[in-house]
Amino acid sequence: GAGVSQSPSNKVTEKGKDVELRCDPISGHTALYWYRQSLGQGLEFLIYFQGNSAPDKSGLPSDRFSAERTGGSVSTLTIQRTQQEDSAVYLCASSAEGTTDTQYFGPGTRLTVL
Amino acid sequence: AQSVTQLDSHVSVSEGTPVLLRCNYSSSYSPSLFWYVQHPNKGLQLLLKYTSAATLVKGINGFEAEFKKSETSFHLTKPSAHMSDAAEYFCVVSDHLSGNTGKLIFGQGTTLQVKP
Numbered sequence: 001g002a003g004v005s006q007s008p009s010n011k012v013t014e015k016g017k018d019v020e021l022r023c024d025p026i027s028g029h030t031a032l033y034w035y036r037q038s039l040g041q042g043l044e045f046l047i048y049f050q051g052n053s054a055p056d057k058s059g060l061p062s063d064r065f066s067a068e069r070t071g072g073s074v075s076t077l078t079i080q081r082t083q084q085e086d087s088a089v090y091l092c093a094s095s096a097e098g099t100t101d102t103q104y105f106g107p108g109t110r111l112t113v114l
Numbered sequence: 115a116q117s118v119t120q121l122d123s124h125v126s127v128s129e130g131t132p133v134l135l136r137c138n139y140s141s142s143y144s145p146s147l148f149w150y151v152q153h154p155n156k157g158l159q160l161l162l163k164y165t166s167a168a169t170l171v172k173g174i175n176g177f178e179a180e181f182k183k184s185e186t187s188f189h190l191t192k193p194s195a196h197m198s199d200a201a202e203y204f205c206v207v208s209d210h211l212s213g214n215t216g217k218l219i220f221g222q223g224t225t226l227q228v229k230p
Contacts, residue, residue, distance in 0.1 A: 004157075031216060043204065043220035056215045091158065101146050101165060101208050101216055105158040 002026065004106035006092050012112045013082055021077045021109045025094030032075050033095075033103060034059075034067060038088035046090075049075060082113045116141045118188075118205045120221035128229050133177075133192040135224045137205030140186065146208035147188045148218070149179055153201045161203075164188065175199070200228045 005024045013019050025032050034046040036059075045059040049069045060066070064082075069075040079086055089110050093103040121136040139145055149161040162173025169181040179190045188205060205221040 033217070035218070035220075042222050045209075045217045045219070048215045048217055050215075056217060059217075093158075095216060101148075101163060102160065103216065103218065104160075105150075107157040 004092055004094050004104050006090075006106040006109050008109060009107065010110045010112075012114065014114050015084060016081055018078065018080045019082055019111065021079075021090050021111070023075045023077070023092030023094075023106060025073065025075070025092070026096075026104055027073075028096065029094035029104075030072065030097045031095045031103075032069060033093045034075070034077050035091040035093065036088045037091060037108070041088075043091075046077070079111075082111075084113050087111055087113045116143075116145065116207050116209050116219055118147075118207050118219060118221040120203075120205050120224050122224050123222065124225045124227065126227040126229060127195045129197055130194050133190070133195045133199065133226065135190040135203050135205075135226065137188045137190065137221060138186050139188055139205075139207050141207060147179075147181065148206040148208070149173065149177070149188075149190045150204045150206055150220075151201050152204065152223075158204070161190070195226075195228045197228050197230065200226055202226075 007022045032049040037043045047067050048056040051072045064080045067077045089108040091108045092106045095103045117140045119138045147164045150158045152158050162171045164171045164181045172178045177192045203224045206218050209217040
Protein backbone atom coordinates (compact mmCIF):
# COMPACT_ATOMS: atom_id res chain seq x y z
CA GLY A 1 0.00 0.00 0.00
CA ALA A 2 0.95 3.65 -0.15
CA GLY A 3 3.48 4.86 2.36
CA VAL A 4 3.90 8.24 3.98
CA SER A 5 4.20 10.97 1.38
CA GLN A 6 5.53 14.48 1.76
CA SER A 7 5.45 17.52 -0.46
CA PRO A 8 7.28 19.31 -1.81
CA SER A 9 10.37 17.12 -1.96
CA ASN A 10 12.54 20.21 -2.22
CA LYS A 11 11.84 23.80 -1.27
CA VAL A 12 14.12 26.77 -1.73
CA THR A 13 13.01 30.02 -0.16
CA GLU A 14 14.38 33.39 0.78
CA LYS A 15 15.06 34.42 4.33
CA GLY A 16 11.99 35.99 5.88
CA LYS A 17 9.43 34.13 3.77
CA ASP A 18 6.86 31.70 5.14
CA VAL A 19 6.79 28.05 4.02
CA GLU A 20 4.31 25.21 4.35
CA LEU A 21 5.34 21.58 4.31
CA ARG A 22 2.77 18.84 3.84
CA CYS A 23 2.57 15.29 5.11
CA ASP A 24 0.13 12.58 4.06
CA PRO A 25 0.34 9.70 6.53
CA ILE A 26 -0.48 6.10 5.85
CA SER A 27 -4.24 5.72 5.66
CA GLY A 28 -5.73 4.86 9.03
CA HIS A 29 -2.68 5.81 11.07
CA THR A 30 -3.77 7.88 14.06
CA ALA A 31 -0.37 9.09 15.22
CA LEU A 32 1.74 11.51 13.21
CA TYR A 33 5.19 12.92 13.96
CA TRP A 34 7.41 15.64 12.55
CA TYR A 35 11.20 15.42 12.87
CA ARG A 36 13.99 17.59 11.56
CA GLN A 37 17.34 16.35 10.24
CA SER A 38 20.10 18.92 10.05
CA LEU A 39 23.89 18.73 9.85
CA GLY A 40 24.51 20.37 13.17
CA GLN A 41 21.71 18.86 15.24
CA GLY A 42 21.18 15.41 13.76
CA LEU A 43 17.66 14.03 13.83
CA GLU A 44 15.36 15.71 16.34
CA PHE A 45 11.70 15.45 17.26
CA LEU A 46 9.46 18.44 16.60
CA ILE A 47 5.83 17.58 17.31
CA TYR A 48 3.45 14.66 17.81
CA PHE A 49 -0.21 14.41 16.82
CA GLN A 50 -2.74 11.91 18.06
CA GLY A 51 -5.73 12.41 15.82
CA ASN A 52 -6.07 16.15 15.32
CA SER A 53 -4.63 17.18 18.68
CA ALA A 54 -0.97 17.75 19.47
CA PRO A 55 -0.24 16.58 23.02
CA ASP A 56 3.50 17.03 22.57
CA LYS A 57 4.88 20.14 20.88
CA SER A 58 8.02 20.19 22.96
CA GLY A 59 10.41 19.94 20.03
CA LEU A 60 9.26 23.01 18.11
CA PRO A 61 12.35 25.27 18.18
CA SER A 62 10.56 28.61 18.26
CA ASP A 63 7.16 30.24 17.94
CA ARG A 64 7.86 30.67 14.22
CA PHE A 65 7.08 26.96 13.90
CA SER A 66 3.54 25.63 14.00
CA ALA A 67 1.71 22.57 12.77
CA GLU A 68 -1.82 21.42 12.34
CA ARG A 69 -3.59 18.26 11.38
CA THR A 70 -7.07 18.10 9.93
CA GLY A 71 -9.49 15.21 9.59
CA GLY A 72 -7.06 12.98 11.44
CA SER A 73 -5.05 12.72 8.25
CA VAL A 74 -2.99 15.36 6.44
CA SER A 75 -0.66 17.55 8.46
CA THR A 76 0.97 20.85 7.57
CA LEU A 77 4.11 22.22 9.19
CA THR A 78 4.40 25.97 8.80
CA ILE A 79 7.57 27.98 9.33
CA GLN A 80 7.10 31.73 9.44
CA ARG A 81 9.80 34.29 8.69
CA THR A 82 12.30 31.58 7.75
CA GLN A 83 15.91 31.87 8.85
CA GLN A 84 18.99 30.23 7.39
CA GLU A 85 19.25 27.94 10.40
CA ASP A 86 15.88 26.47 9.43
CA SER A 87 17.56 24.79 6.45
CA ALA A 88 17.18 21.04 7.02
CA VAL A 89 15.31 17.96 5.90
CA TYR A 90 11.89 17.79 7.52
CA LEU A 91 10.66 14.25 8.03
CA CYS A 92 7.17 13.06 8.75
CA ALA A 93 6.27 9.69 10.24
CA SER A 94 3.05 7.93 11.13
CA SER A 95 2.06 4.95 13.20
CA ALA A 96 -1.06 2.90 13.77
CA GLU A 97 -3.18 3.00 16.92
CA GLY A 98 -1.47 1.19 19.77
CA THR A 99 1.81 0.81 17.89
CA THR A 100 3.47 4.18 18.35
CA ASP A 101 6.78 2.38 18.63
CA THR A 102 6.66 1.41 14.96
CA GLN A 103 6.86 4.58 12.90
CA TYR A 104 6.93 4.71 9.13
CA PHE A 105 8.82 7.62 7.67
CA GLY A 106 8.22 9.65 4.56
CA PRO A 107 11.02 10.67 2.17
CA GLY A 108 11.27 14.15 3.68
CA THR A 109 11.21 17.72 2.41
CA ARG A 110 14.58 19.36 1.93
CA LEU A 111 14.25 23.04 2.88
CA THR A 112 16.93 25.50 1.86
CA VAL A 113 16.71 29.06 3.13
CA LEU A 114 18.88 31.48 1.18
CA ALA B 115 16.88 11.57 30.51
CA GLN B 116 16.89 8.94 27.85
CA SER B 117 19.58 8.97 25.20
CA VAL B 118 21.58 6.83 22.82
CA THR B 119 25.24 7.15 21.90
CA GLN B 120 26.64 5.69 18.73
CA LEU B 121 30.27 5.04 19.39
CA ASP B 122 31.51 5.32 15.81
CA SER B 123 30.62 8.05 13.35
CA HIS B 124 32.10 6.07 10.46
CA VAL B 125 32.72 2.34 9.95
CA SER B 126 34.43 0.84 6.91
CA VAL B 127 34.35 -2.89 6.09
CA SER B 128 35.13 -5.05 3.09
CA GLU B 129 32.35 -6.83 1.29
CA GLY B 130 31.77 -10.26 2.81
CA THR B 131 33.22 -9.38 6.23
CA PRO B 132 31.20 -8.90 9.44
CA VAL B 133 29.58 -5.61 10.38
CA LEU B 134 29.47 -4.23 13.92
CA LEU B 135 27.81 -0.89 14.66
CA ARG B 136 27.94 0.04 18.31
CA CYS B 137 25.27 1.74 20.39
CA ASN B 138 24.96 2.43 24.10
CA TYR B 139 21.77 3.69 25.67
CA SER B 140 20.83 5.54 28.81
CA SER B 141 17.37 4.97 30.24
CA SER B 142 15.72 4.84 33.63
CA TYR B 143 13.04 2.56 32.30
CA SER B 144 13.07 -0.66 30.34
CA PRO B 145 13.69 0.92 26.97
CA SER B 146 12.29 0.34 23.53
CA LEU B 147 15.26 0.39 21.16
CA PHE B 148 15.47 0.48 17.40
CA TRP B 149 17.87 0.56 14.52
CA TYR B 150 16.92 2.54 11.43
CA VAL B 151 18.79 2.73 8.13
CA GLN B 152 18.85 5.66 5.71
CA HIS B 153 20.17 5.12 2.20
CA PRO B 154 21.30 8.19 0.26
CA ASN B 155 18.34 10.37 -0.71
CA LYS B 156 15.92 7.82 0.72
CA GLY B 157 13.65 7.81 3.75
CA LEU B 158 14.34 6.13 7.07
CA GLN B 159 13.60 2.43 7.17
CA LEU B 160 13.13 0.37 10.32
CA LEU B 161 15.67 -2.46 10.52
CA LEU B 162 14.63 -3.97 13.82
CA LYS B 163 13.21 -3.16 17.26
CA TYR B 164 13.57 -4.39 20.82
CA THR B 165 10.59 -4.08 23.14
CA SER B 166 11.50 -6.30 26.15
CA ALA B 167 10.81 -9.65 24.54
CA ALA B 168 13.79 -11.72 23.30
CA THR B 169 17.13 -9.99 23.86
CA LEU B 170 18.43 -11.09 20.46
CA VAL B 171 16.41 -9.32 17.80
CA LYS B 172 16.48 -10.29 14.15
CA GLY B 173 15.73 -7.69 11.54
CA ILE B 174 15.58 -7.31 7.81
CA ASN B 175 18.43 -7.93 5.37
CA GLY B 176 20.29 -10.26 7.74
CA PHE B 177 20.86 -7.70 10.48
CA GLU B 178 20.43 -8.48 14.15
CA ALA B 179 21.00 -6.73 17.46
CA GLU B 180 21.46 -7.93 21.01
CA PHE B 181 20.08 -6.06 24.02
CA LYS B 182 22.54 -6.29 26.91
CA LYS B 183 21.19 -4.62 30.02
CA SER B 184 24.38 -5.14 32.04
CA GLU B 185 26.34 -3.25 29.40
CA THR B 186 23.53 -0.83 28.40
CA SER B 187 24.31 -1.74 24.82
CA PHE B 188 22.33 -2.54 21.69
CA HIS B 189 24.93 -3.22 19.02
CA LEU B 190 23.92 -4.00 15.43
CA THR B 191 25.63 -6.85 13.61
CA LYS B 192 25.58 -8.66 10.30
CA PRO B 193 27.72 -11.69 9.47
CA SER B 194 28.59 -10.66 5.92
CA ALA B 195 28.40 -7.17 4.45
CA HIS B 196 26.96 -6.49 1.01
CA MET B 197 27.68 -3.44 -1.10
CA SER B 198 24.00 -2.51 -0.75
CA ASP B 199 24.43 -2.16 3.02
CA ALA B 200 26.35 1.09 2.57
CA ALA B 201 24.17 3.70 4.27
CA GLU B 202 23.66 5.76 7.44
CA TYR B 203 22.49 3.79 10.47
CA PHE B 204 20.71 5.27 13.47
CA CYS B 205 20.30 3.79 16.91
CA VAL B 206 17.06 5.06 18.43
CA VAL B 207 15.28 4.93 21.79
CA SER B 208 11.60 5.60 22.37
CA ASP B 209 11.08 8.35 24.94
CA HIS B 210 8.76 6.81 27.51
CA LEU B 211 9.45 9.63 29.96
CA SER B 212 7.12 11.95 28.04
CA GLY B 213 4.21 9.60 28.29
CA ASN B 214 3.19 7.12 25.69
CA THR B 215 3.76 9.42 22.73
CA GLY B 216 6.25 7.21 20.95
CA LYS B 217 8.59 10.16 20.46
CA LEU B 218 11.89 8.84 19.14
CA ILE B 219 15.33 9.99 20.26
CA PHE B 220 18.02 9.41 17.64
CA GLY B 221 21.71 8.80 17.96
CA GLN B 222 24.08 10.83 15.82
CA GLY B 223 24.32 8.12 13.18
CA THR B 224 27.04 5.82 11.86
CA THR B 225 28.02 5.88 8.22
CA LEU B 226 28.77 2.38 6.97
CA GLN B 227 31.11 2.15 4.01
CA VAL B 228 31.45 -1.20 2.23
CA LYS B 229 34.53 -1.68 0.09
CA PRO B 230 34.60 -4.16 -2.78
